[in-house]
Amino acid sequence: MSIKDFKRVVLLCEVLKFLNIISDGIYIDATFGQGGHSEGILSYLSKQGRLFAIDRDYAAVRIGKIIAKRDHRVTVIHGQFSKLFQYMKTHNLIGKVNGILFDLGVSRLQLEDNNRGFSFKNNGLLDMRMDTNSSLSASLWLRTASLKRIVWVLTTFGEERFAKRIANAIVTYRKHKNLIYTHELVKLITSSVPYYDKHKHPATRTFQAIRMYINNELSEIQDVLQAALLVLAPGGRLLVISFHSLEDRIVKYFIRAHSLPSLILNKSNSDIQYNDTFEKKFFTNSNNNQYKYYLKFIKRVFPSKSEIQYNISARSAVLRCAEKVVI
Ligand SMILES: C[S@@+](CC[C@H](N)C(=O)[O-])C[C@H]1O[C@@H](n2cnc3c(N)ncnc32)[C@H](O)[C@@H]1O
Known part of the structure; x- marks a missing residue:
């Protein structure tokens, strides 16, 4: 080091x-x-x-x-x-x-490897598993979870006040397209929140919440x-x-x-x-x-x-x- x-x-x-x-x-x-x-x-x-x-x-x-x-x-x-x-x-x-x-x-x-999907800064696979042996990636979860569950995860682990808007955007999007890449999720978040915090990227809380949930x-x-x-x-x-x-x-x-x-x-x-x-x-x-x-x-x-x-x-x-x- x-x-x-x-x-x-x-x-x-x-x-x-x-x-x-x-x-x-x-x-x-x-x-x-x-x-x-x-x-x-x-x-x-x-x-x-x-x-x-x-x-x-x-x-x-x-x-x-x-x-x-x-x-x-x-x-x-x-x-x-x-x-x-x-x-x-x-x-x-x-x-x-x-x-x-x-x-x-x-x-x-983990954050700097784009293909691990932990960071919203770079585009890569929306994975977020710390142990790649485990079966549930963020992408798979977001494609299958109920609207209610997504709202709960974003609210509980991210304290995201726009959880409902973000979850609605995800559920609408996945009807037409699979959510696979981090930047697809970032776009959905930034277009669904009405305003941004001064010192925090609007995707920060959602990414943190999903990561905490996926990795228990x-x-x-x-x-x-x-x-x-x-x-x-x-x-x-x-x-x-x-x-x-x-x-x-x-x-x-x-x-x-x-x-x-x-x-x-x-x-x-x-x-x-x-x-x-x-x-x-x-x-x-x-x-x-x-x-x-x-x-x-x-x-x-x-x-x-x-x-x-x-x-x-x-x-x-x-x-x-x-x-x-x-x-
Ligand atoms: C913040 S980093 C630790 C950095 C480390 N202290 C250093 O000096 O480089 C957290 C690490 O803990 C691992 N980790 C997180 N939760 C874990 C768990 N439940 N069991 C085993 N490892 C875990 C992650 O994979 C990650 O590599």
């Missing part, structure tokens, strides 16, 4: 600081991408340290495999991070991992957090970088729900009231034994002005960090 590329790795210094890296430790980069964060983590690890790099995208995995070939500390896994528990069980590492990072969203590798992005993060907690060793750190308020909310509530009641009550301005059922729901396993671990919230961090100046796509990022505490 060039220095220029490194400078575009979102919140890199903050990630390395809050992971609190132990040189012989075991770390997971659950969203490997181009490996920027992974390279940073590796630079803090000794020969005994280990890094597991996960990505559901073959293009990312190919890069990971090149690194793994020259660096025996790296193990690359192709797949969804929601299967984290199974992956780590195979390696006999449940409760032994010192830090896990999730850097959610799309990579530049919210369920993925929702499904993995409990597994991450189990996989972590005592004192292990959980770090999540989100770019969407819905993702960040899932992470925030998970950390809150797994915090010690005393920590919740001590937090000023907290709107959560401790009650017994709340704790039992989250801390009781199937044998009715109380788990003896919790999450301690460490910090919420935003990119600095200078980072945003250099890398505008970092502007909506928020990093949350929590630590597994065993009592």
Whole structure:
């Protein structure tokens, strides 16, 4: 990776600081991408340290495999991070991992490849699958989904106020022509919204919404957090970088729900009231034994002005960090 590329790795210094890296430790980069964060983590690890790099995208995995070939500390896994528990069980590492990072969203590798269809800027196939093994591309979905479903997706994941107009334009268009290319969709959007936001391309929200839906992005993060907690060793750190308020909310509530009641009550301005059922729901396993671990919230961090100046796509990022505490 060039220095220029490194400078575009979102919140890199903050990630390395809050992971609190132990040189012989075991770390997971659950969203490997181009490996920027992974390279940073590796630079803090000794020969005994280990890094597991996960990505559901073959293009990312190919890069990971090149690194793994020259660096025996790296193990690359192709797949969804929601299967984290199974992956780590195979390696006999449940409760032994010192830090896990999730850097959610799309990579530049994905955005810059026209034929992946993630970007509205260049024309290409309207695909948007992070894992090209999965069956539903954006194009196929837009050709088959009901009007109601399209409106729901654009409203829920994109907070698009003109969702109905855009969905109507899509449904009318597909009666005559198959929607195959990104620029066909961009044209439909720009011609159906009555006015544009000053600093946002009118297609931004629709593209984001369709991508999040096609890749099940919210369920993925929702499904993995409990597994991450189990996989972590005592004192292990959980770090999540989100770019969407819905993702960040899932992470925030998970950390809150797994915090010690005393920590919740001590937090000023907290709107959560401790009650017994709340704790039992989250801390009781199937044998009715109380788990003896919790999450301690460490910090919420935003990119600095200078980072945003250099890398505008970092502007909506928020990093949350929590630590597994065993009592
Ligand atoms: C924002 S990029 C990560 C960039 C990376 N941190 C870097 O420094 O290059 C997100 C990556 O996570 C992957 N990804 C997103 N959701 C995933 C999931 N549920 N399971 C596995 N990988 C996922 C994407 O394919 C993409 O490569």
